[in-house]
Amino acid sequence: MKILCLHGFRTSGSFLHKQISKWDPSIFAQFQMEFPDGMFPAGGKSDIEGIFPPPYFEWFQFNKEFTEYTNLEECIAYLCEYITTKGPFDGLLGFSQGATLSALLLGYQAQGKVLKEHPPMKLFVSISGSKFRDPSICDVAYKDPIKVRSVHFIGAKDWLRLPSEDLATAFDNPLIIRHPQGHTVPRLDEAATEQLRSWTTEILLHQSNNASVNKHNLENGEVKAEEHKGKVEEACKTQTPEGVIEKKMENGAGGLEATQA
Structure with missing residues (x-):
């Protein structure tokens, strides 16, 4: 399964990849993850200057x-366009701006505003995300x-803790994993690691079961189509429309001449 990963404000795809790498690698071992950079160069100072090398990017401004x-x-x-x-x-x-933007895309897709031709998304991982506040x-x-x-x-010391709680309410039956840290991709303890691993494993099993069912249905459909095609061909060989074709024997030679009635 393929996941698009969107970084936070004035960081980069490489930095988010580094942040996620602190998690147990078995969690996303069966996923293909892409980490693109934001559209725009950072328009100001980045919080990770001196921690991680530039360049830094942002998705939009506010x-x-x-x-x-x-x-x-x-x-x-x-x-x-990228997703398509x-x-x-x-x-x-x-993470942060990337999570906020991701949730917006999912909501818009569900309402038929964007990605109309793209299959519905199956999963979302939000780290310190929030809702947009524009009523429109x-x-x-x-x-x-x-x-x-x-x-x-959701981090206990995150300045976006309450907005993150609010974003979770926008989703049907969300899983919430709380941690004691601030506005960061948290290091996961054993309990949180197991929660996230179980969550991804369940999604993979569901996807695998759906794929098996679809393959079974497709194969059955192909068999039935072949059986139907064979019956049609056999019928065409042995049946002729009444009153349309008349068979005549000529000179006892066994030749057939088809003439319209």
Whole structure:
């Protein structure tokens, strides 16, 4: 299964990959994960300067109240094109701005606003994500519970703890994994590791079962089609429309002449 992973504000795909690498590798061993960079170069200082090398990127820009956004529509169009041309993708994973953006795409897809030709996403991993606050966005993206299997990492010291709690309510039957850390991709203790591993394993089993059922149905359909085709061909050999074709023997030679009645 293929997962698109979106990094946080003014970081990079490489940095998110490094952040996720602190988790037990068995959790996502059966997944193909892609870590693209954001559309725009960082427009200001990055929090990871001196910790991880540049360049740094951002997906879109926003005001302090997070109620007005710049380049958001361009970003959505870019990601939809990316998902369509490099997919299909089975799910999204995001940290902070990347998680917020991922949830928006899932809500928009569920409402038929974007990715109409792309298969529905099956999973979402949110780390410190939040909702958009513009009512015109909220009224569409979070109109109904988003029926995508989701897990939400919420930190006790995260300045986005309450917005992360609120984002989880936008999803149908979300799994919430709490940790004592702040605004970061957390290191997972044994219990959290087992929770996440069980969650991904269940998704993989569900996907595998669906694939087996589809293969069985397809094979049965092909057998039935071949059987039907054989019956039609046999019928054509032995039956002729009454009153349309008349068979005549000529000169006792056994030749057949078809003439219209």
